Amino acid sequence: MFLDRIVATKKEEAEALKASMNLGAAEREIASLPACLGFEAALREGRRQRLVGLIAEVKKASPSKGLIRPDFHPVQLAKAYEAAGTDCISVLTDVQYFQGSNDYLRGVREGVNVPLLRKDFTIDERQIYEARLIGADAILLIAAILDKRQLDAYHRLARDIGLDVLVEVHNRPELETVLEVGLATLIGVNNRNLHTFETDLSVTQQLIALMPQGVTAVSESAIASPEDIAFVGKAGAQAVLVGEHFMRQPDVGAAIEGLLGPIVKTGAAG
Numbered sequence: 001m002f003l004d005r006i007v008a009t010k011k012e013e014a015e016a017l018k019a020s021m022n023l024g025a026a027e028r029e030i031a032s033l034p035a036c037l038g039f040e041a042a043l044r045e046g047r048r049q050r051l052v053g054l055i056a057e058v059k060k061a062s063p064s065k066g067l068i069r070p071d072f073h074p075v076q077l078a079k080a081y082e083a084a085g086t087d088c089i090s091v092l093t094d095v096q097y098f099q100g101s102n103d104y105l106r107g108v109r110e111g112v113n114v115p116l117l118r119k120d121f122t123i124d125e126r127q128i129y130e131a132r133l134i135g136a137d138a139i140l141l142i143a144a145i146l147d148k149r150q151l152d153a154y155h156r157l158a159r160d161i162g163l164d165v166l167v168e169v170h171n172r173p174e175l176e177t178v179l180e181v182g183l184a185t186l187i188g189v190n191n192r193n194l195h196t197f198e199t200d201l202s203v204t205q206q207l208i209a210l211m212p213q214g215v216t217a218v219s220e221s222a223i224a225s226p227e228d229i230a231f232v233g234k235a236g237a238q239a240v241l242v243g244e245h246f247m248r249q250p251d252v253g254a255a256i257e258g259l260l261g262p263i264v265k266t267g268a269a270g
């Protein structure tokens with residue numbers, strides 16, 4: 001299955017990291033870094049300004065769609081997202097399947113002052129240190145590729161070194177596992193099945209209904225219209241993660257306003 005191929009690639013990359021990364025040195029370097037920007041806090045705050053908080057994604061290509069944005073300038077895109085008032089930015093760093101790069105994240109870190117998600121397939125603790133070192137404020141843990149022990153250990157490690165954690169689920173058993181682990185405060189429902197690439201926004205509706213109070217719920221993938229925003233907002237999503245829709249528009253700042261409307265300070269969100 002395709003996801004297995006991605007995980008196999010990540011295991012090879014983790015082996016290479018084992019050879020190149022000295023954990024003690026990484027820990028010392030991290031201890032000297034400034035604190036991360038609050039990723040989850042920014043999403044909660046974003047809800048005061050728009051119906052939902054926004055994670056805008058910098059995404060050149062994907063396994064399901066191939067090349068999405070040939071004229072790809074990640075720092076320019078991120079600056080346009082920031083100017084349009086996004087709460088957070090997601091940067092794909094996977095090279096092989098998404099044509100991403102750690103250098104894109106480093107560049108975006110230099111260029112903007114909003115919290116950044118390192119969007120990759122985390123299967124080894126060294127990737128978590130790496131995320132912090134390249135400038136991320138949050139990492140993604142995908143329940144479909146991690147067991148309970150890994151979800152627990154990687155979550156704790158990320159928090160220990162100052163990172164927020166977006167834990168991603170796509171079905172009820174995955175959500176139940178994540179809730180049993182009991183650490184996630186920020187849970188993303190991926191509307192895309194990562195095995196078949198099929199998308200269905202009703203997955204957000206089904207899974208958010210099962211989440212306890214206090215969780216910040218993010219609806220991820222296949223969001224492309226104000227009607228989609230209204231649908232997932234009504235289902236309880238406090239934030240959305242949008243990539244392809246923005247990447248296909250020449251002016252990504254205007255695309256944010258087209259999707260979510262202008263920023264309005266309501267002070268109404270909790």
Ligand SMILES: O=C(O)c1ccccc1NCC(=O)[C@H](O)[C@H](O)COP(=O)(O)O
Nearest residue numbers: 062063064194220221222223242243244
């Ligand atoms: O996007 C894909 O084709 C994909 C395939 C396999 C695993 C993950 C994949 N995408 C990662 C994501 O979660 C999305 O980039 C993100 O949610 C934004 O989705 P979209 O707005 O549909 O670009």
